[in-house]
Amino acid sequence: MKDSELKERLESYLGKRLQGTVEIANMVSLSGGACQENFSADIKVNGGPESGQYQTVYRTDKGAALLASLSRIDEFKVCRMAFEAGVKTPEPFWLESDQSVTGNPFYFMKRIQGKATGRFVVKDPSLNKVRKQITQELAENLARIHSVTPEKCKDEKLKEVLNLGQYVSGKTVAQGSVQALRSQLESMDGAYPAMEIILNWLEKKAPESDAVVLIHGDFRTGNFMVNSEGLQGIVDWEFAHWGDRHEDLTWLCMRDWRFGKLNKEAGGFADRSEFYEIYEKAAGVKLDPTKIRYWEVMGNLRWAIGCIGQAERHLSGKDKGIELASIGRRACEMEYEAMRLIEESIK
Known part of the structure; x- marks a missing residue:
C-alpha cells in the first residue's frame, strides 16, 4: 500500500473512531x-x-x-x-x-524524543555526561518490568500467550527455553554441531529460577531511546514473555550488543557490575553468577539461531532484504562466544 493511501485510510478510520475530523x-x-x-x-x-x-x-x-x-x-x-x-x-x-x-x-x-542507534548510545559525545544516569535509569526500569508477574496479569488470554506454549514455573523456565530452541534448531536445514553441543550443556545445567517475571525479550542497546537528558523510553516489546530475570540481564551484556565498546559489558555503555548492583538494589534481589553465565550462553545460542532464521527469510523469498541476508553470517560469532563461556565455566 502506498504511503498516501495509508494516510487517507488512517484519517478516515480515526475520524470515525474519535468522532471528529x-x-x-x-x-x-x-x-x-x-x-x-x-x-x-x-x-x-x-x-x-x-x-x-x-x-x-x-x-x-x-x-x-x-x-x-x-x-x-x-x-x-x-x-x-x-x-x-x-x-x-x-x-x-x-x-x-x-x-x-x-x-x-x-x-x-x-512519540518520544531521542535516538536508539547503538553507535550513538555508546560513542556520541552528547551523552558523555549522562551515561551513568542512563545506566541508573535502565537498571531501575528493568526492575519495574520484572515486577510484573503472571499473577498480576488480569488478561487470561495474554497470560497464556506469554507462556510461549510452554508450562512456565520456577523449575521449568530454563528447561522450557532449551526445548523451544531445540525445536527451532530441528526445524532448520543443515547440521549445526556446535549448537547441539551448546544445547546439550544448557539442558544438563538448567537451573531453577528464583521467580517467573515479565521479560522484555530484547532488552539491549538499540531498543531504548536516549538523549542528552537521559533515558526517554524503552521500546520494541515484540519478544516479551514470562521467564527468568537473568535472561534480560545477560541479553543486554552479550558481546554482540556492545557496538565496539567491548570493555563496557553492559550494552557498550556501562560496567556489568555497576548495572547489576543498581538492579539488585532496585529489584530487592541478589543475582546468581552461575545463572548469569548460564543465561548468557542461552542468549548467544538464541541469537545464533535467530541469525540463521533471518537469513532464511531472505533466501526463501518470504522477506527479501540485504540486512536479513548479511545477518546470517553472524551465527558463527555467537556459537564461538557461547562455547567460550562454557569453556570458562569449567576451568
Whole structure:
C-alpha cells in the first residue's frame, strides 16, 4: 500500500473512531525491526471527546513474523501492562485488530524524543555526561518490568500467550527455553554441531529460577531511546514473555550488543557490575553468577539461531532484504562466544 493511501485510510478510520475530523501530517517511515514497521505521524483531531494534537508513532506488521514474536495486539497489551507498572515506555493507544482497515492490526503510541542507534548510545559525545544516569535509569526500569508477574496479569488470554506454549514455573523456565530452541534448531536445514553441543550443556545445567517475571525479550542497546537528558523510553516489546530475570540481564551484556565498546559489558555503555548492583538494589534481589553465565550462553545460542532464521527469510523469498541476508553470517560469532563461556565455566 502506498504511503498516501495509508494516510487517507488512517484519517478516515480515526475520524470515525474519535468522532471528529482528523488530519495527519508529517507521516514518515521510521527504521523498523525485523517483523514490524513504524511511521512517525502528527495527528490533529478537530471535535469529539478526544480533540487535540498528538505526536505519535503508528506501529504495524510487515513481512513474515519471527518465531516467538508477539502479534501487534498482544504487544499492545504488554506495552500497556508495562506502562501501568511505571516502566518508562511510550504510552500505547488506539489499538485496531480489524485487518480490513489497513491489511494488518495496528496501534498508535506516543512519540518520544531521542535516538536508539547503538553507535550513538555508546560513542556520541552528547551523552558523555549522562551515561551513568542512563545506566541508573535502565537498571531501575528493568526492575519495574520484572515486577510484573503472571499473577498480576488480569488478561487470561495474554497470560497464556506469554507462556510461549510452554508450562512456565520456577523449575521449568530454563528447561522450557532449551526445548523451544531445540525445536527451532530441528526445524532448520543443515547440521549445526556446535549448537547441539551448546544445547546439550544448557539442558544438563538448567537451573531453577528464583521467580517467573515479565521479560522484555530484547532488552539491549538499540531498543531504548536516549538523549542528552537521559533515558526517554524503552521500546520494541515484540519478544516479551514470562521467564527468568537473568535472561534480560545477560541479553543486554552479550558481546554482540556492545557496538565496539567491548570493555563496557553492559550494552557498550556501562560496567556489568555497576548495572547489576543498581538492579539488585532496585529489584530487592541478589543475582546468581552461575545463572548469569548460564543465561548468557542461552542468549548467544538464541541469537545464533535467530541469525540463521533471518537469513532464511531472505533466501526463501518470504522477506527479501540485504540486512536479513548479511545477518546470517553472524551465527558463527555467537556459537564461538557461547562455547567460550562454557569453556570458562569449567576451568
